[in-house]
Amino acid sequence: MTKFMDVHRGMEGITSDQLREAHQADLAIEADEGVHFEHAWADPDSGIVYCLSEAPSADAVQRVHERSGHRADEIHAVPLSV
């Protein structure tokens, strides 16, 4: 398992409730892919959302996001952290 940071763009105006609903949608199906979404952070002004997950692969992260209706624009493994 590796940590991944993925980035969604074009989410201008996202609300706290929408972020929570999107995260819950991921949590509801993440086990199918062996993924766990730990946190998400959003900037409604620039429309960027960052998601931190632990997963077997970037493809697994993307499959969960696609099924939840919000494909990621970038996914980076982040094997180093402090």
Place this chain on the structure above:
Amino acid sequence: MTKFMDVHRGMEGITSDQLREAHQADLAIEADEGVHFEHAWADPDSGIVYCLSEAPSADAVQRVHERSGHRADEIHAVPLSV
């Protein structure tokens, strides 16, 4: 105080020790600007580093990073999180 996510590019090949040293350099002076760097994540392959902080402004985050020798390429307030 607001949470900020900042992004550094061009850090290809960064090691665990280098990430830790850079983070420690920020921690050593962050109080001067009322900033706290909570976490950093790095992808040595793509050269991207993400830093999560709590700070009074994006400018304050950048001043700490500049004094530590690693100016951020992007800084986004992330007022929403789950």
